[in-house]
Amino acid sequence: MGDAESPEPADVESAGSPSSPEPDAPEPDAVTPKARSWKWMVLFGGVGLLILFLDQLTKALALEHLTPGEPVNVIGTFLKFNLIRNSGAAFSLGTGYTPVISAVQIIVAVGVIYLSRRLGSVGWAVAFGFLFGGAVGNIIDRIFREPSPFHGHVVDFLQTPHWAIFNVADMAVTSAAILLVIQTLRGIKLDGTREIRK
Secondary structure, eight states: OOOOOOOOOOOTGGGGSTTSOOOOOOOTTOOOHHHHHHHHHHHHHHHHHHHHHHHHHHHHHHHHHOOTTOOEEEETTTEEEEEEEEOSSGGGOSTTOHHHHHHHHHHHHHHHHHHGGGOOSHHHHHHHHHHHHHHHHHHHHHHHSSSSTTSOOEEEEEEOTTSOOBOHHHHHHHHHHHHHHHHHHTTBOTTSOBOOOO
C-alpha cells in the first residue's frame, strides 16, 4: 500500500486568487471623513481669526483717528466714518440689554465651535468663520471696554445713508446669515451632503 499523496502547497500566484481573498489595502490618496472634517475646521478657524483681527484693528484705528460727533466723508455721503459707542446689539439694536446680548453672543460662539466638527462644505465653513469672528469681536468689546465688564460699549464707526452705524463684526455676522440662508436654499446640509427634494 503506497503512501498517501500530500497536497501540494499553493503557488505564489494563486495566493491572491478569488478563493483566498485578502483585505483591500487603503488607497494612499484616499481622504477619510475625519481628514475632510479637519480641512473644513481649519478653513473655519482661519476665516474666523481673520475677521476677528480685521475687526479689532479697524476699531483701534477708529479710536485713534476719529472723534465722536465729527463724521468724516469717505465716499461722498454714501459712506462715512462716524465714531460712536454702542451699548446694544448689531446696528445699535437692543440698547440697554448689554449683559443679555453678551451672554447670547458667547453662547453663539461656543455653539459654532461645537458644530464646526460636523462641517463638510466651503460655504458652511466660511459662514461659521464669519459668525464666530463677528461674535467674538463684539464680545471682546463688551467684556473689556468701558464702562465695566459685560457692560462694555461696542465701537461702531461705519455709516451709510438710512442705516444704523456699524462695524466689521456686524458686517461679518450679517454676511454669515446671508451665506447660511443661501446654503439652506441650495439644499446643502452642514456636513456637505445635499438634501434630496421630492
